Amino acid sequence: MMRNPSRDAKTLRDTDLIRRLAPGLVLYARQWSRNAEDVVQDAFLKLFRQQVQPDNVSAWLYRVVRHDAMNSARSDSRRDRHERLASEFRQTWFEPAPGQSLDIEIVTDALQSQPLELRETIVARLWGGLSFDEIALITGASPSTASRRYRAGLEALREQLRVLPEEKDK
């Protein structure tokens, strides 16, 4: 069977894209939905079904994930509101790693306690690597607003992470 070099190169690009962007996208989707993996998978498949690739693939994926995660959260809340409240996001959002200075459970709790617009800005910037312009494009806010939210979110997280361990000790 003949191999198509351009298709092979595209497959490599796609593989790299998935490995690079998938974790941040899953964390981003978790801000709204419990089915974050499904949402991200659908977003990638939507991307690869596109006949014309978007100019900014990262921003396009984050935008699609945001939209789909919001829809998924709406259908979740309609389906089993009580069940959802009982098992509200008790899973950690981060991978444990040796030598890590921050407790991933505490970070998860601290992040979950933040307002949604701060959370999504921090995740998109810190773990998604998006610029403030791209975040502004996705969220519909201005770049300066995105920058302000990011800074406010980081300060709030830092504040919370200083406090939370002490509360835990008590």
Next chain:
Amino acid sequence: MNELPDDLRAFEASLSQISPKSSLDTDRLIFESGYAAAIADRKARQTARATVTIVGSALAGVAATLMAVFALRTQDPPMPPSAAVANDTQRQDASPSTDVNSESPRVAERRAWPASSPRSPLIANEFVEASADSFGTLRWRQRLIQSAGDGDVALDILPDSFPSRPAASEPRAALPTNLQWQRELLRDDSSREWVNS
């Protein structure tokens, strides 16, 4: 975009060290993405082929329409029946003598002969000699000689010897045959006084 202070930048760096947890099956996603890309590629090729077909059909239709419009424009405009009949009559008058009822100049000359023939008077002799094998012509020649007396003088027939033929009331459809000429010449007619004189 305001820059972050150093302490906040250090906190940002420590946060970025932890990696998000994901139970996404990346291998399966890579496989499915390849499949989806192949399907999209095939669909794009089919769409391009269909587009070419549609555009080709549309161009052919436009070309056929343009040709039909051009043909209609180059035709004579429609005219009422009376004008069409008049036009047709004019065309018939102006057309060359291909009509059955019309005659060529050569035929007209022969029909008018000998009254207006510019040819030599000996044309009658030529005619007689040319048709010498005809029994009727020989007989006529013999009568001509007998009635004229001696020698070949009788053969020197001048054009004035022949009465002018009246113009045909209507055009003839064809040339007279030799047989018709002979009958005409040998007809026992009282107007042929010159034969006996």
